Amino acid sequence: MSEGIESNLVDLGLASLAELAEIDNHVFGPALEVLLQRVDDPSSSISGYNPQRLD
Amino acid sequence: MSENLRTPLRHSVPWADFDAFAHGDGDGSGAELLSRTELSWRKLGLAALLRALATVPDPVGPLDPVDAAWRLLARVERYAPDVVARLLLHPPAGIWVSHTLRRARGSAGGDGPLWLDVGYLHALAAVAAIRAGVDFDIRIPVRAGAAVLPGLGYATVAPDSEYAEVRGDGNTVVVAAQASRVTVPRSGEASEGWQSPHELTAAAGESRLTIVLDDADPYRDMRQPKPPQPLRGSDVARWRRVLDDAWRLVAETQPERAVGLARVLTSITPLPAAERLRPLSASCDEAFGGIVASEPDDALQLAATLIHEYQHVKLGALLHLVRLHQGDRSRHLYAAWRDDPRPLGGVLQGCYAFVGITSFWRARRARAGPDVDRWLADFEFALWRRQLIRVLDQVSREPSLTELGRSFTGHLVRAVGSWRDDPVPAAVQSQTDAAADDHYGQWRAYHVRPSPDRVVALAEAWVSGAPAGDVDGCREETIHFDPSVRSLDARAVLMRLRVLDPGLFDALCKDPGDAGTFVAGAVAADVAYVRGDLPAARQGYVRLLAIDPGDPHAWLGLGLTMSASGDSVGGAIIRAPEVVRSLALAIARSGQSTDPVDLTEWLRRAC
Numbered sequence: 001m002s003e004g005i006e007s008n009l010v011d012l013g014l015a016s017l018a019e020l021a022e023i024d025n026h027v028f029g030p031a032l033e034v035l036l037q038r039v040d041d042p043s044s045s046i047s048g049y050n051p052q053r054l055d
Numbered sequence: 056m057s058e059n060l061r062t063p064l065r066h067s068v069p070w071a072d073f074d075a076f077a078h079g080d081g082d083g084s085g086a087e088l089l090s091r092t093e094l095s096w097r098k099l100g101l102a103a104l105l106r107a108l109a110t111v112p113d114p115v116g117p118l119d120p121v122d123a124a125w126r127l128l129a130r131v132e133r134y135a136p137d138v139v140a141r142l143l144l145h146p147p148a149g150i151w152v153s154h155t156l157r158r159a160r161g162s163a164g165g166d167g168p169l170w171l172d173v174g175y176l177h178a179l180a181a182v183a184a185i186r187a188g189v190d191f192d193i194r195i196p197v198r199a200g201a202a203v204l205p206g207l208g209y210a211t212v213a214p215d216s217e218y219a220e221v222r223g224d225g226n227t228v229v230v231a232a233q234a235s236r237v238t239v240p241r242s243g244e245a246s247e248g249w250q251s252p253h254e255l256t257a258a259a260g261e262s263r264l265t266i267v268l269d270d271a272d273p274y275r276d277m278r279q280p281k282p283p284q285p286l287r288g289s290d291v292a293r294w295r296r297v298l299d300d301a302w303r304l305v306a307e308t309q310p311e312r313a314v315g316l317a318r319v320l321t322s323i324t325p326l327p328a329a330e331r332l333r334p335l336s337a338s339c340d341e342a343f344g345g346i347v348a349s350e351p352d353d354a355l356q357l358a359a360t361l362i363h364e365y366q367h368v369k370l371g372a373l374l375h376l377v378r379l380h381q382g383d384r385s386r387h388l389y390a391a392w393r394d395d396p397r398p399l400g401g402v403l404q405g406c407y408a409f410v411g412i413t414s415f416w417r418a419r420r421a422r423a424g425p426d427v428d429r430w431l432a433d434f435e436f437a438l439w440r441r442q443l444i445r446v447l448d449q450v451s452r453e454p455s456l457t458e459l460g461r462s463f464t465g466h467l468v469r470a471v472g473s474w475r476d477d478p479v480p481a482a483v484q485s486q487t488d489a490a491a492d493d494h495y496g497q498w499r500a501y502h503v504r505p506s507p508d509r510v511v512a513l514a515e516a517w518v519s520g521a522p523a524g525d526v527d528g529c530r531e532e533t534i535h536f537d538p539s540v541r542s543l544d545a546r547a548v549l550m551r552l553r554v555l556d557p558g559l560f561d562a563l564c565k566d567p568g569d570a571g572t573f574v575a576g577a578v579a580a581d582v583a584y585v586r587g588d589l590p591a592a593r594q595g596y597v598r599l600l601a602i603d604p605g606d607p608h609a610w611l612g613l614g615l616t617m618s619a620s621g622d623s624v625g626g627a628i629i630r631a632p633e634v635v636r637s638l639a640l641a642i643a644r645s646g647q648s649t650d651p652v653d654l655t656e657w658l659r660r661a662c
Contacts, residue, residue: 002070003067003069003070004067004068004069004070004072004073005067005068005070005073005376005377005459006065006067007065007066007067007068007092007375007376007377008065009065009066009092009095009096009099009375009376010063010064010065010066010095010099011063011064011065011066011092011095012094012095012098012099013091013094013095013140015060015098016129016132016133016136017098017101017125017128017129017132017139018129018132019060020098020101020102020105021102021105021125021129023060023102025106027060027063028099028102029063029065031099031375032099032102032103034375035096035099035100035103036103036156036160038153038340038341039100039103039153039156039157039160039162039341040157040160040162042153042157042163044382044384044398044400044401045153045339045340045341045371046277046278046337046338046339047337047338047339047340047367047371047401047404047405047408
């Protein structure tokens with residue numbers, strides 16, 4: 001058994017902002033697509049106690 | 056390009072941390088891990104935003120080009136990487152990334168020109184430069200006369216200004232818009248026209264929680280941008296006092312949870328006080344470390360809210376790393392803490408939050424004295440334990456769970472199962488069983504539709520005097536989301552009110568017609584039921600059903616009242632409220648009137 005679950009999220013902790021602007025999208029791997037899918041579905045992002053009452 | 060990006064490494068979640076998260080915990084190394092992985096997630100979002108903005112013609116209006124703001128941020132990062140990393144994790148910055156990305160991609164609109172949103176990047180760059188003491192000069196957007204520097208505060212400028220010029224020379228920072236000139240003060244100092252954030256620190260022994268009470272950031276409420284809504288000094292003082300007390304309760308009750316919470320939580324966006332005993336709070340996976348919360352009734356309520364939202368924040372970040380379900384949003388499930396049917400992802404989030412809350416109340420039971428605090432801990436523990444068992448049983452059978460999702464859910468089931476035999480006083484157990492059945496029953500009555508053929512056959516049998524047991528037919532049911540449904544917890548709130556505020560409850564007993572004024576959704580018969588006047592409650596619910604034979608609140612009230620009276624007919628309503636309701640409506644549509652008790656007595660032979 002492996003020591004952990006490998007995620008699709010690339011470790012960008014040490015990537016500088018200058019590099020982020022330049023690098024090719026393929027470096028980000030499938031996580032970029034996942035992020036865009038989540039962004040386009042904001043209703044799945046908010047959680048809490050009956051947040052519909054916030055309206 | 057750095058070596059890190061030539062051969063990119065992916066984050067991984069150690070099994071020990073995954074198991075701890077799945078058990079509802081993960082407050083030590085797990086919380087640390089999430090702080091690191093969320094920086095990657097935020098940078099990924101920024102990279103996506105930068106690329107999306109490159110495809111939009113003129114995304115900046117009167118502001119400096121996107122590239123200029125990015126270069127300033129990158130320049131500061133070279134000198135002060137920690138300053139920029141901390142700033143990027145500012146919770147509203149995550150909401151901004153998502154919101155602006157949606158606008159740039161055309162999947163959502165906004166309340167003003169795109170550059171008003173894009174300019175938050177310029178404001179972030181200005182804040183980074185100010186914190187690092189770097190020279191700079193950049194324009195930032197102004198909303199309703201407020202030029203906001205995220206996390207630093209805001210300048211009040213001429214209300215018709217579109218933008219402000221922010222200039223810093225490493226020593227002095229000035230925000231200028233038209234004739235307005237506001238000097239940004241050094242930390243802890245005051246300056247005319249400048250409003251600093253409200254930073255609150257609560258301490259309990261070695262344990263400290265520091266948060267910003269955010270009334271200024273445009274993206275603080277997690278939905279649409281809004282201008283600052285400054286809190287009054289007295290509001291801030293009350294928040295400070297209640298947070299102090301709430302933090303003591305968390306730290307003394309669940310010290311390990313407090314460690315993770317202090318590491319993760321950085322901001323609270325305050326909302327006005329909500330209805331008594333019905334606090335509002337929310338969080339968003341894009342705003343790691345931030346929560347929205349109504350002004351609490353008291354410290355205990357805020358302690359539970361902190362744990363509730365902390366759980367959501369943890370799971371939201373974990374879901375950026377692993378996939379627990381296939382995201383099937385076509386199926387909707389019961390969530391015991393909501394009035395509406397929810398997709399699996401939402402129900403799973405709720406389970407996770409309520410496992411945290413229930414474990415808090417469980418631990419609280421051991422510390423609370425033999426008074427109302429102990430009653431409340433027993434009540435909340437028993438209610439949510441029962442509801443979690445029901446909801447998790449449903450979730451664990453969902454086909455769209457991934458293998459990891461099954462493992463995760465299995466851990467949650469075991470965590471809740473380990474509490475199954477914890478004794479609760481019989482009176483409390485009976486109340487919470489009723490409250491749980493009440494919510495589930497009303498939810499079913501509102502949102503579940505039995506097979507129309509079966510309802511028609513039952514109605515015909517009733518009218519013709521045939522036994523219900525002779526009616527066969529399809530037992531399939533479908534979910535029909537009724538978006539108007541609210542306040543399914545009204546009777547449970549009255550149960551709490553009776554113990555926590557006996558003076559108000561006594562007043563309601565004298566004038567039960569006022570029940571709905573103090574507890575939305577409650578009616579006079581509910582007051583009679585909760586105070587134990589079962590004949591009056593039964594009479595009240597029967598009267599309501601005579602007016603509206605399809606009233607789920609009255610049906611469940613009648614079922615609970617009859618059960619409490621030892622009448623087994625009540626159980627038939629509780630077991631199949633959607634059938635009882637649909638049948639009553641079908642009979643009413645045929646022009647016949649019927650006694651609800653007689654109808655249920657007849658129907659129970661078929662259910």
